[in-house]
Amino acid sequence: MKEIVVISGKGGTGKTVVTSALAYSLGRDCVLADCDVDAADMHLIFQPQSQTEEDFYSGEEPEVDPERCVQCGLCVEKCRFHAITMDADSVRIDPFACEGCGLCSRVCPESAISMIPRYTGKSYQSAIRIGTTMVHARLLPGGENSGKLVAHTKKIARKLAEEQYKPYVLVDGSPGIGCPVISSLSGADYVLLVTESTQSAFHDLKRVYELVHKFRIPAGCVINKHDLNPGLTSEIETYLVEMQIPLLARIAYDENVLEAVRHGRTINEYDPGTYHEIIEQIKHEMKI
Amino acid sequence: MKIAFASGKGGTGKTTLSVNFALYLSRDHDVLLTDFDVEEPDSHLFIQGDLLKQIQCNTDIPQVDETLCNGCGKCREVCNFHAITQLGKHTMVFPQLCHSCYACIEFCPQGALKMVPEELGMLSEYDEGGLRFLEARLKIGKEMAVPLIRQASDYIDRHHADRLIIIDAPPGTSCPVVETMRYSDFVVLVTEPTPFGLHDLTLAVETVRLLDRPFGVVINKDDGKHNDVVKYCEDESIDILARIPHQRTIAELYSRGLTLYDKNPDFYRQITILKNNLKSRRVL
Numbered sequence: 001m002k003e004i005v006v007i008s009g010k011g012g013t014g015k016t017v018v019t020s021a022l023a024y025s026l027g028r029d030c031v032l033a034d035c036d037v038d039a040a041d042m043h044l045i046f047q048p049q050s051q052t053e054e055d056f057y058s059g060e061e062p063e064v065d066p067e068r069c070v071q072c073g074l075c076v077e078k079c080r081f082h083a084i085t086m087d088a089d090s091v092r093i094d095p096f097a098c099e100g101c102g103l104c105s106r107v108c109p110e111s112a113i114s115m116i117p118r119y120t121g122k123s124y125q126s127a128i129r130i131g132t133t134m135v136h137a138r139l140l141p142g143g144e145n146s147g148k149l150v151a152h153t154k155k156i157a158r159k160l161a162e163e164q165y166k167p168y169v170l171v172d173g174s175p176g177i178g179c180p181v182i183s184s185l186s187g188a189d190y191v192l193l194v195t196e197s198t199q200s201a202f203h204d205l206k207r208v209y210e211l212v213h214k215f216r217i218p219a220g221c222v223i224n225k226h227d228l229n230p231g232l233t234s235e236i237e238t239y240l241v242e243m244q245i246p247l248l249a250r251i252a253y254d255e256n257v258l259e260a261v262r263h264g265r266t267i268n269e270y271d272p273g274t275y276h277e278i279i280e281q282i283k284h285e286m287k288i
Numbered sequence: 289m290k291i292a293f294a295s296g297k298g299g300t301g302k303t304t305l306s307v308n309f310a311l312y313l314s315r316d317h318d319v320l321l322t323d324f325d326v327e328e329p330d331s332h333l334f335i336q337g338d339l340l341k342q343i344q345c346n347t348d349i350p351q352v353d354e355t356l357c358n359g360c361g362k363c364r365e366v367c368n369f370h371a372i373t374q375l376g377k378h379t380m381v382f383p384q385l386c387h388s389c390y391a392c393i394e395f396c397p398q399g400a401l402k403m404v405p406e407e408l409g410m411l412s413e414y415d416e417g418g419l420r421f422l423e424a425r426l427k428i429g430k431e432m433a434v435p436l437i438r439q440a441s442d443y444i445d446r447h448h449a450d451r452l453i454i455i456d457a458p459p460g461t462s463c464p465v466v467e468t469m470r471y472s473d474f475v476v477l478v479t480e481p482t483p484f485g486l487h488d489l490t491l492a493v494e495t496v497r498l499l500d501r502p503f504g505v506v507i508n509k510d511d512g513k514h515n516d517v518v519k520y521c522e523d524e525s526i527d528i529l530a531r532i533p534h535q536r537t538i539a540e541l542y543s544r545g546l547t548l549y550d551k552n553p554d555f556y557r558q559i560t561i562l563k564n565n566l567k568s569r570r571v572l
Contacts (some may be wrong), residue, residue: 008327011298011459016484038460039296039488060368080389096466096499101389103369115368141465141495147431175298175459176327181433182384199545200303200330207328210428229543253536261483262514 001161002288003154003169005035005188007212009204010176013196014224016268019172020045021279022192024266025266030168033157034136034266035081035150035184037121038143042172046134047264048126056123056137058145059100060115064091075104089111098143105149121149125156133160147183150174154184156190177211185212190218190288193238193245202236209243219245220286226250248285249278291569292324293506294496296488297517298459300478300507303533305378306456307334312559313572314419320451321419322444325458326409326426326433326467328390333545337416343438345424346405347432349383350392356400363392363401396484399571409436409464411443412419420448433464441471443453451571461488461495469496474571475503475527476562481514489517493524504529506562527569530562 006019016034020042023032024180034042069091074089076084082099084104093104105113121139126136135157137149171188174180185191191212195205205221208254212219226233233250240247260270268275293306302325310321323331348478350372369425371385383406385508389517393401407427424440428432444453457468457475467473475496478490485507490508496503497572507517511534521528532538535556546553566572 009358010330011300013299036304038462039298039491041297041484041487044483045485074492098388099389101387102366103389103391103394105368106395108389121315136441139462141461141498142463143461144463146460149569175563176325177428178327178434178464180462181327182429182431195460196543198539198543199333203326203330207428214429225539225543226398227396228539232543260481264483270471273353278553 001158001167001169002157002189003171003187004190004192004195004286004288005171005173005184006192007173007181007184007207007208008175008194008203009177013194013201015194016172017227017261018192018210018222019170020266020277021268023128023170024269024284025279025283026168028132029166030170031132031157031166032128032134032160032170033135033153033171033224035171035180036135036174037146037149037153038174040136040138042134043126043136045126045261045264045266046130048123048128048134051124051126053122054122055119055125056149058120059118060102061095061098061100061118062093062102062104063116064111065112065114066090068110069176070110072106072109074088074109078103078107085136089214099231100131100144118144120145121137123152123156123205146181150180150183151186154187177208179242181208181211185215185217186275191217193219193221194224194285195221196224197226197236199232202232206239209245220248221245222249222251222282223247224251228251248282248287275285289473289497290455290472291474291476291571292455292457292468293455293476293478294457294465294492295459295468296492297477297484300480300485302478303330303456304548305453305476305506305508307331309549309557309559309562311419311550312456313414314482318451319419320444320448320453321424321507322422322424322440324424324437324440325456326424326436326464327426327458328453329423331421331456332423334547335414335416337414337421337423339412340415341413343411345411345436347408347435348388348403349386349406350381350401351404352379352381355402356398358382358398360397362395362397366391366395370479370572375418411440420451426534431542433458434467437464437467454519454565461491465495466560469499469501475501477505478508479505479513479517480505480509481517486516490520493526504565506530506532508532509534527565529565532558
């Protein structure tokens with residue numbers, strides 16, 4: 001079983017559009033995992049037919065027992081995240097500032113602070129129309145630990161793929177290069193980079209590839225909206241050659257892509273005349 | 289006043305709006321533009337300013353003094369992030385997992401741990417004809433954006449408290465965005481009239497409401513045909529502050545790293561509307 005992770009650095013370059021089209025092409029051969037957990041959109045294309053959900057807890061958060069608290073202020077003083085404030089008659093914890101280190105609970109001389117599991121989101125397994133399962137998640141707004149939820153989502157997807165003898169796990173990643181992206185790269189066999197012909201996307205591609213390179217994962221690249229700026233597309237292609245990253249396909253700027261999304265369809269499903277060949281080419285060129 | 293341009297979905301136009309709005313306002317305001325999308329900072333591509341200052345940002349990571357450590361394991365026990373482990377009597381730190389909470393330091397009975405700085409990223413300050421620009425850039429391989437955003441916020445409070453602050457926020461709805469919104473006085477949510485744009489806008493609205501910040505919406509790439517976002521905003525009583533038309537020419541200018549407010553009249557008209565809407569709400 002091989003795990004393919006689709007990332008881009010910059011958001012909005014077409015990760016979800018490309019991932020969903022590849023999933024449509026792979027059909028029963030893949031388990032799909034939407035790991036863009038704080039803005040998961042894949043379910044808009046593959047409207048789940050049935051769904052199981054579970055609550056996801058990650059890390060801990062402090063809870064103050066007002067009966068025991070004597071307002072000594074030690075927790076306020078020790079907290080590095082300025083997450084605790086104290087007024088005349090209570091100690092308050094700001095859940096958005098708290099990182100869950102538990103230092104307050106450990107230093108409290110009255111044992112007035114206990115650490116409880118932190119509810120950070122939901123995890124789903126859904127049957128989708130292409131004859132497979134999509135594993136996805138929903139981080140609570142402002143949720144901490146998105147990397148943990150990514151790892152959890154990938155773990156379920158891998159387990160399902162093993163149980164059902166699926167050759168591929170296909171992962172739609174997050175934008176950026178931080179914790180959720182690093183988490184999505186862990187254990188990946190191949191990275192599909194989706195970029196577009198804009199200065200921003202090219203800049204972000206270089207940063208995210210540097211990260212992929214640190215992990216020594218083989219990668220290939222799709223250039224989306226390649227006709228937006230042909231000169232820049234040539235620059236991107238030169239960079240790909242220098243870095244020895246295979247160019248898998250170019251996709252033109254096309255209003256029809258949005259129409260496919262509006263109809264809840266993948267691009268190769270909505271407009272096979274234009275996209276069937278391109279997606280098959282990406283699959284073939286990945287050589288995995 | 290601090291105004292953040294945020295969005296749930298990436299690629300909706302946060303950078304386009306924040307850079308152009310900051311340049312536009314800097315003609316008659318003292319403005320600082322800052323890029324808090326520390327993982328993938330792109331604002332600098334549109335700013336040709338002179339570099340004034342660069343400051344390395346660090347996080348504190350525990351270091352073990354082998355001569356004092358007796359391998360008791362207390363540090364490992366109190367670390368909620370599993371950043372410390374032990375092989376026999378040997379104590380090891382995984383810096384990527386450390387949140388710099390100091391619990392290990394606090395509880396080490398031998399005083400064998402001390403915090404040492406490790407590079408997290410870089411702050412760079414530029415001047416472009418009166419507009420100040422502060423970029424915060426995370427070092428590649430570092431997981432945590434939030435501490436760098438905090439350090440950038442502190443820097444702005446120390447050096448530029450008197451300026452109007454325009455913030456280019458990271459995408460998503462998780463901790464880096466929360467940190468950015470918490471620092472802001474007003475949030476402009478940039479969206480586009482697509483199913484992804486609308487869905488992620490609803491998540492961003494939940495987040496900004498949870499943080500109790502005043503906000504409004506700018507619809508970017510507006511084709512005038514798909515009104516789901518407008519309908520959602522009406523249903524939720526959310527103000528639409530501007531509607532940037534969907535034009536391939538705008539996408540092409542952006543692709544070349546060029547500013548729009550001085551080149552595209554439709555865009556200019558819309559950011560003027562945005563400014564007036566913010567003025568009438570006393571944000572400006």
